[in-house]
Amino acid sequence: MKNILLSLLLLCLLSCSKKQNSFDLIILNGTVYDGTGNNPSQMDLGITGGKIQQIGDLKDANSEKIIDASGLAVAPGFIDMHTHLEPIMELPSAESLLRQGVTFALGGPDGGGPWPFGSYLDSLDKLSLGINVGYLIGHNTIRRTVLGMEDRSPNAEELSQMENIVQTAMDEGAFGISTGLKYLPGTFSELDEVISLSKVASDNNGIYTSHLREEGLGLIDAVKEAIQISKDASIPVVLTHHKAMGIKMWGASSQTLALVDSARSVGLDIMMDQYPYAASHTGISILIPSWAMEGNKFQERVKEPALKDSIKAGIIFNILNDRGGRDLRRIQFSRVSWDENLEGKTLHDWLEIEGLENTIENGAELVIQAQLNGGTGTIYHAMDEGDVANIMKHPMTMIGSDGRLSQPGNGHPHPRAYGTFPRVLGHYVREEKVITLQTAIHKMTGLSAQRIGLKQRGFIKEGYFADITIFNPETVIDKSTFTDPHQYPEGIEYVLVNGDIEVENGELTGKFSGKVIRKNNQ
Template sequence: MKKLYFILLFITTIVKGQQADILIKNGKIVDGTGNSWLYGDIAVTDGKIMAIGHLENWKATKTIDATGLIVAPGFIDVHTHIENQEKKDPEAKSFIYDGVTTVITGNCGDSHTNIKKYFSFLDSLKTSINVGSFIGHNDVRKAVMGTSNRTPTEAEMQQMEGIVEQAMKDGAVGFSTGLIYIPGTYSKTPEVVRLAKAAAKYHGVYASHIRNEADSVVAAINEALNIGREAHMPVEVSHFKLVGEQNWGRSKETLPLIIKAREEGIDATIDQYPYTASSTTITTMLPSWALADGQDSIKARLQNENSRKRIIAFGIKTLKKRSLEHFSYAVVANYKADTSYNGKSIEEVNQMIGHPHTAEEEMKTVMDIVINGGSSMVFHGMCEEDVQNIMKYPFNMFASDGGIRVIGESVPHPRSYGTNARVLGKYVRELKIIPLEEAIRRMTSLPAQKFQLKNMGLLREGYNADIVLFDEKTVSDIATYDKPHQYSVGFKYVIINGKLTVEDGKHNGTRSGRTIRKG
């Protein structure tokens, strides 16, 4: 079929007299391999890259003068959470303006369990970006067991295996876990191994938000690697980091675990967002035992005097480990019950509502927020030294861990707007932590190879025409923690599946993305 396709391309070229849909001229081409840039032109026809080189005699419906611009493959964000956000902005501008043309969602164990139905929804909606998905452990477990804190029965295990296998047949790229979240945190390693094996039958990737990213991070990384080893499948350790002041500098201890695994023959890679703050739900501030068996049970525990004392003690212990006196590191991103909390730390919220300025009272405020529906949070807890050290590792991809954002809605982590621009602007251009060509390899061909995304991730003849053009001298992230709703700058043109989507820095409304079905 591939040979026939190129024959047809050749015939079309003759008939049209070297006519393209889009012709990119005079660009500084960085092809995604990690090789040095070169000057040249690119012709795009029928959604594919038709020719690369010096194309003086070519004509096109649309010609782009790329003088002074980098021309690269569209960026692939392998760790996103876009579920239930797609309708808010099908144009996915927070991703598009950051150079992202493809996302993988369903991470951290959270996904749709009916992948076929989800992909059909996306096909009908028509987003601007390409979308692939994992099948997530947490939602599989909820579908069979709810949020019970127990080991599954054999019948339940077989049900869960069946859901995972069907999702893989329907095109999921692999199996993801969020072992810090409910109900994944209640699972034991053998359960995860069995479900990973169900995905491994279809050559899927095992991606994990590991069980602990703080004091027990080494054991948690080793668990993920062991799951990959036993299931005989590639491993992706999600948003690789060290949380808590007491763990700063330990990337020198954790990165060698990945290096050793690769030396043993395990296809182990990691991904990273270039920030010193994370973002997740406020429930992670509570012990997992308090969150089992549904909202009514959670509410009852959080209103029980003895349980509240235990939870407060848990929170105080966390602070002492970090040598902190208050929960100033935990900032509310989106609290629907009272949006005046948004953008304020738990310490600030506690004072705003008139409670005593103590850590004990701040934990009570946390519990009250959970009782009233919970909130998303931004947690400041990593150090810049680790961020840079992890960034230097060659088998590390850049991933936002973000979603589709709508301007003005809540106070989210800025990573949903600026991950790639931040890498290219701050860490490549300003700090020179890694070269430009290497950064682009990590954003393109490395993720395409890892997740077996055929004909993606490189600028090659016959490959999908997902292409970004940006100014390496001005590309920058503008989004900040205080003012996150700001699009990145510097991306002048974005082409997705051969369709011009961003022109002269402006999204033109084109929605030519497609679902990425493995196999």
């Protein structure tokens, strides 16, 4: 009887040992960067049921699938803090992000979040998503819903409606509120309106991300405004796609970063995200004075000679002092629905095509014409590399592409849509040595996860979801350029989303396991 009991005990021990050392997937021999910013370690990962079950020496363990990560960096999946996910219904694989190593993207930036909020997320639940996604509720969306495009403050009843929209979105899973105070109709809002709405998000443990009211000549005051919102609404703030626009503002990042440090020293929670390029992207209308667009009456106003002269003067001012960079060659078209032949060309090129003299005045006339035709997506080469590096070095800076989901052959997007994260790793880490590799990964993963309140993601820890990016630190690089943007990066070898391999040896597997993540239901 004693021998039988010993045999049963031995069988149980063997069975338990085998169970503990059997996984759906094992990643062997990788150099693991855990997302904390600490130095890496040589470790193996055992993954079962979509989560990291064990970290350590697993060379003798059993698994259905083994990835040999020898010579590769194993990191948490990258988190895109600022993404334009609007085409996700047509591009649910999110390939332009997935191939960069992104496993979570935060949508609804610049005040443009979806509404109705919950039903939109419910519709995404029905798709096979390539990445995990979460959303912010957008201030511009809220204002447009309640006030249309009117240049006025809301009355008490209207403000209550706007606050209710924020509350509803937070109840339905929003991570916070975004503003686009440079854009219509957000530019018409006063500070107290933004603070009131931000308080609702704050009461629900949300964050505030802001496309600042100005990123050129008014940048310093705009940063101060965001800091004031953080103070008065008691809310964590992200200065999103932080930059200094226009030649006159080059070098101003030293002042904005000092403001951030000063605010943090007195207990305010201010952070930033950025994309690693010296060019921005938005619509051609950013060059047009906002008053000219109020009430959707731009077409009527330019028919009146006096008003057109004022509009044109405002455009000339912006070309000389803001995003225009004083040179029409710095203004490049990315998407022109009414004339695709202009995509990739500059405002200077368009003047030549039209047989017009290369003057700022003639450029302003074509800006008016472009807006009358329906507008354009536009790249503005008006930032300084020194500011880009300076902002990247700051310990409170995260990474966000500000890219729009893209696919080859469709338009002429900013290269950030394809290359943001590999560019940080390849160009700014390996080539320029602006920051270390472990710091870069921390900015892309753990720091971002903590900022937005992602649970069990952003770090490589036992019990955390297996969102993992495996890349070659010696070869990873962006390939997308301003002249030839539709190119996927190199060096991103494997990407796991919720434990499933979605990129293997640099190619998509067709297995898309992304999820819609709601902040209040993770």
